[in-house]
Amino acid sequence: MRLTTFLTLAVTLALAEPSIAEPVASGVAGMAFDHDVPVIMTDGLQLRVNIYRPEKSGRYPVLMLMGPYGKDTSMADAPAYKTSWAKLIAKYPDLCKKSSCRYIRFEAPDPERWVANGYIVVHADVRGAGASPGVLDPFSPRETEDYATLIAWAAHQPWSSGKVGLLGTSFQAINQYQVAALHPQGLAAILPWEGAFDQYREIGYYGGLINVAWEYWWTHQVVPNQNGNAGTPLVDSISGGKDTGAPLPPDALKQNRIDPVASFAKHPFDDAYYQQRTPNGTQIVTPMLAIANWTDWSTEGYRAAASKQKWLRIQTGDHLTPFYSEEAFALQKRFFDHFLKGAPNGWEEEPRVAVQVRRPDGTAWRPASAWPLPGTHPQRWYLNAETGSMSTAPVSVVAKRSYPGSGEGLTFTSAPFEQETEFTGPIGARLWVSSSTKDMDIFAAVRLIDPQGRDVTFMGNSDPNVPLGLGYLRVSQRAEDPAKSTEYVPFHPHLGSEPMTPGEFYPTDVEFSEPTSIVIPKGYRLALTIQGKDFGYGPHANIAHARDYDLPNSDNSGLFFAAHPNRDPAIYGGTDTLATGGAQASYLLLPHVTAR
Known part of the structure; x- marks a missing residue:
C-alpha cells in the first residue's frame, strides 16, 4: 500500500x-x-x-x-x-x-x-x-x-x-x-x-x-x-x-x-x-535499535536500513532469556523513553555499535563506532588438501581431495595459536570445487578446538551447541552480483540455476549466515569442515561440555535443516572434490581484529 x-x-x-x-x-x-x-x-x-x-x-x-x-x-x-x-x-x-x-x-x-x-x-x-x-x-x-x-x-x-x-x-x-x-x-x-x-x-x-x-x-x-x-x-x-x-x-x-x-x-x-x-531498506528511516545474535539472526536489517538514527547490538545467548533480563529491559526503556517520550536521557550518546565478544570461558561487551568494527582486516587462511591443514601462508602446490556428498566431508585444521588472537566480524570462504554430478551442496562449519582436541561450542539462538560459524551454498546457484557483494559477503542473486559440468572445477564463494566473534587463546586451533550434508554435533561428539538436547533434530546445528525431497541423492550424493593451492587457492576469510 x-x-x-x-x-x-x-x-x-x-x-x-x-x-x-x-x-x-x-x-x-x-x-x-x-x-x-x-x-x-x-x-x-x-x-x-x-x-x-x-x-x-x-x-x-x-x-x-x-x-x-x-x-x-x-x-x-x-x-x-x-x-x-x-x-x-x-x-x-x-x-x-x-x-x-x-x-x-x-x-x-x-x-x-x-x-x-x-x-x-x-x-x-x-x-x-x-x-x-x-x-x-x-x-x-x-x-x-x-x-x-x-x-x-x-x-x-x-x-x-x-x-x-x-x-x-x-x-x-x-x-x-x-x-x-x-x-x-x-x-x-x-x-x-x-x-x-x-x-x-x-x-x-x-x-x-x-x-x-x-x-x-x-x-x-x-x-x-x-x-x-x-x-x-x-x-x-x-x-x-x-x-x-x-x-x-x-x-x-x-x-x-x-x-x-x-x-x-x-x-x-x-x-x-x-x-x-x-x-526495501532505503525506505526504513525510523529510529531503530537492532539486536542481533552471533547465531541466527541478523545484522542485515541494520545494514540495509537508511535510518540516520540507528544502533546495533550483537549478542550471544539463547533465543529467549536475554530479552527478559534486567539489562535488556533497561536498554529497551532508555531507547523508547528517548524516542517516544522525548526524555533527555543521553541516548544519543550511546555507541552506535556494541558487540558481545566471545571467549571459550565467557564474554565481554565492547563499544564501537561502526559495523564491521574499525581496526578489522580480512585474513586469508589457505587450505591444503594434501596435508589437511590451513594457515595464513599461501599454498603453492595444487592438490585435490574428494569426499562423498552424503558423508562426513573434509576437515582442515590450523596449528595451535601461538598468541591470543581475535576474529570478530563477517566470515567468507572461497572454495574451488567439482562434482561427479551436475550439482552439489556445500555445508561449511568454522570450529574452535581446545588443547585437548575437543570442540568448543557456544550457546546459539536456537541451539545450545553451535560452532563459530555456518555457511551454505548450492553450487548451481553460485552466480554473484559484484555490485552488491563485499570482500567477506558474496551476494548471490539466486535467480536461476546453472548446472555444473561433472569433473569441472568452479570457484565458489560460500554464504555464511551470520558474522562471528571469538578471542582464541594460545594453544587453541581453528578448524574448517566442508561436507555435503547438515553439520551438527551428534550424541557422542567430543565437545568441551555436556551435550544439551534441545531441538527435535539434535544432530543439526542452528536453525537450519536441509532434509528435503529437493535434495535428490542421485545429484547431491555424488563424489565431490575440493582443490587447493596455486591458481585454485581455496581459503577461509576471517575478520582479524588488529586494534581493540
Whole structure:
C-alpha cells in the first residue's frame, strides 16, 4: 500500500469512534486491561487486540506487537513453550517478583512492567491466528498492511500520545522491518530483537538450500493457534477456554492457512514471492535499535536500513532469556523513553555499535563506532588438501581431495595459536570445487578446538551447541552480483540455476549466515569442515561440555535443516572434490581484529 493511502487511512481512523471491548479486571494494581478489542482493517475484516494501559487517564506512548502465537496464551502452560518458560524461570528466578507474570507471552514484552513505567502495550493476533479471523499467511503483504493499519489506529486513539514504538523478538522483530518500510503514521521507533530481514536468504533458503526447520515451527507453534482450530491444546489464560474463535471444519482450516515451507518449495529462486516480503531498506528511516545474535539472526536489517538514527547490538545467548533480563529491559526503556517520550536521557550518546565478544570461558561487551568494527582486516587462511591443514601462508602446490556428498566431508585444521588472537566480524570462504554430478551442496562449519582436541561450542539462538560459524551454498546457484557483494559477503542473486559440468572445477564463494566473534587463546586451533550434508554435533561428539538436547533434530546445528525431497541423492550424493593451492587457492576469510 502506498504511503498516501496510509495517510488517508490515518485521518479516517482519527475521526472514527475508537473500538470498544468490555474491560476485564487485570488483577494488577494500576493497570487497566481491554480484551479482544476489534479493529477494522482496510478490507473490512476485524483483527483482535489486547490493550494494557495505566488506569490513570491520560495520553501515553504505545508499544505494539503483532504475532501468531496467541496474545492470550500463557507461556507457562502451552506445550510448545513450556521448555522456554522453564529456562526463563531458571535463569531469572525473581522474574515473577517484578510482576505477576500473568500476561507474559512468547517472544513478547511483559506489559505490566511497561504500563508501570507510563506506556500502553497493544498486542494483536495476526490475521488468521487466535481471535483474529482470516487467512493465516506469515509475513505476507496483507499481514504487513494489517500491521500498518493497527499502528495508525493506535496513534489516533484517545489514550495515545500519537507515538508508537514496536517491540518484540523473532517473528515480532521480522515484521517490524517490513512495516517500517511502509511509513505508517505514528510510528516513532522500532526495536527488532533478533529478527531476520531477507526473506529468501535468511528464512526460506540458506545459500540456495531450502530450510525445512520451519515445518516444526509451523506445525507446533503456529497452526495450533490458528483461528477456528477447535482442537487446539492452547488455553486462553484470560477466560480459561479457547481463544481461537468460532470452530471451523478441517477443510476450511486447511484452506485458511498457507504453509510457508510448501510455499518455499514452489519458489526455489528469489522471485516476487520473497521480494514482496523483503523490505526495501532505503525506505526504513525510523529510529531503530537492532539486536542481533552471533547465531541466527541478523545484522542485515541494520545494514540495509537508511535510518540516520540507528544502533546495533550483537549478542550471544539463547533465543529467549536475554530479552527478559534486567539489562535488556533497561536498554529497551532508555531507547523508547528517548524516542517516544522525548526524555533527555543521553541516548544519543550511546555507541552506535556494541558487540558481545566471545571467549571459550565467557564474554565481554565492547563499544564501537561502526559495523564491521574499525581496526578489522580480512585474513586469508589457505587450505591444503594434501596435508589437511590451513594457515595464513599461501599454498603453492595444487592438490585435490574428494569426499562423498552424503558423508562426513573434509576437515582442515590450523596449528595451535601461538598468541591470543581475535576474529570478530563477517566470515567468507572461497572454495574451488567439482562434482561427479551436475550439482552439489556445500555445508561449511568454522570450529574452535581446545588443547585437548575437543570442540568448543557456544550457546546459539536456537541451539545450545553451535560452532563459530555456518555457511551454505548450492553450487548451481553460485552466480554473484559484484555490485552488491563485499570482500567477506558474496551476494548471490539466486535467480536461476546453472548446472555444473561433472569433473569441472568452479570457484565458489560460500554464504555464511551470520558474522562471528571469538578471542582464541594460545594453544587453541581453528578448524574448517566442508561436507555435503547438515553439520551438527551428534550424541557422542567430543565437545568441551555436556551435550544439551534441545531441538527435535539434535544432530543439526542452528536453525537450519536441509532434509528435503529437493535434495535428490542421485545429484547431491555424488563424489565431490575440493582443490587447493596455486591458481585454485581455496581459503577461509576471517575478520582479524588488529586494534581493540
